[in-house]
Amino acid sequence: MQLDKLDPRIRQIIMEYFTLINLYKPDLIEGFYIYGSIALGDYSLVLSDIDFIAVSSDRLTNEDVAMLREIHDKIRKTYPAPALEGIYVTWDDLGKLSEMEPYPYYHEGQMNASGLFxxxxxxxxxxxxxxxxxxxxxxxxxxxxxxxxQLIALMHQNLNTYWLGWITQSSKLVSSKSLALLFSIDAVEWGVLGITRLYYTLRMHQIASKAQAGEYAIGIVPERWHLVLQESINHRRGIKKSLYRSVWRRRSDALGYMNYILNECRKLEDNRA
Known part of the structure; x- marks a missing residue:
């Protein structure tokens, strides 16, 4: 058990979770793992979730799912942030993809009985x-x-579907994503560091946190993109003061940078082919 490695707030939430689990069925969960930003050492108690994978010997029953819904609701009411977000799988499920059977998962305040989240x-x-x-x-x-x-192929697919669509929508004069990119630093950080993280993995064949990928990019991309990268890294680390005087320039830099990285990733894809 590695609870001692976690922030006290995160540790408290997980201990409360297991207290409630054990009151219901002590042997329900046989394995419980934290991954994502916390495991990568780049978490924020405000921005990050507690991403988990809970493992059992057998598929959970409808009764189990109903009880987990109550448990998660209690945790959410007591600890609004950081939020527990995770999946409930079996030992045999680990590592599977297309052959995976749907499983229960908890996401954005909802306990879902079946899916591939x-x-x-x-x-x-x-x-x-x-x-x-x-x-x-x-x-x-x-x-x-x-x-x-397989991981690299999926990332190229994600680049040409999700990220291309995200950038296209954000580039429109009027759209929800365009307005978010203009007025929300959260959206700027999500876009700039999200696609940078993908770029880092395609170049380095390693998984990095968003901030780590951003710092890496500052060392290799043209200087004109350094400001929007640092702005995003600062936000990720809880620094509220903006480096920009104009949100319009920040939005322009964010879009310009994301298009630049999109093209750089495509060059890597071409070289791989």
Whole structure:
């Protein structure tokens, strides 16, 4: 168990979660792992979620899901942030993708009985390489193999679907994403560091946190993009004072940078082909 590695607030939430689990069914959860920004050492108690993977021997019953809904509701009311976000799978599920059966998961305040939330190579890679085991064997000892080529292929697909769409919508004169990018530093940080994290992985064949990827990019991209990168990193780290006098210039820099990185990623894709 690696609870001692976690921030006291995160540790308190997880301990409360297991107290409630044990009151219901002590042997329900056999493995519990933290991944995502916390495991990568780049979490914010305000911006980050507590991303978890809970493992059981068998698929959870409808009764189990109903009780977990109550447990998560109690946790959310007591600790609004950071939020617990995670999936409930079996040991046999770990590492699977297309052959995976839907499983229960908790996301954005809702307990869902069935779905494939976070079922992707990035999740399984983060779990095995840097997952924090609260319960169960060490993450690097889990019995599944990583396929890096599969991960890279998925990231190129994500680049040409999600990120292309995100940038296109944000570039429109009037759209919800365009307005968010203008007035919300959260949207700027999400776009700038999100696509930068993908760029880092495609170049370095490693998974990094958003801030780590941003710092890496500052060292290699043209200087004109350094300001919007630093603005995003600062926000990620809780620094509220903006480096910009104009939100219009910040939006322009963010869009320009994301298009630049989009093209750089495509060059990497062409070279790979």
């Amino acid at each position: 976070e079922c992707n190579p990035v999740t399984w890679h983060e779990l095995k390489t840097c997952g924090i085991n609260v319960l169960g064997p060490a993450a690097n000892e889990l019995h599944y193999e990583l396929d890096w080529n």
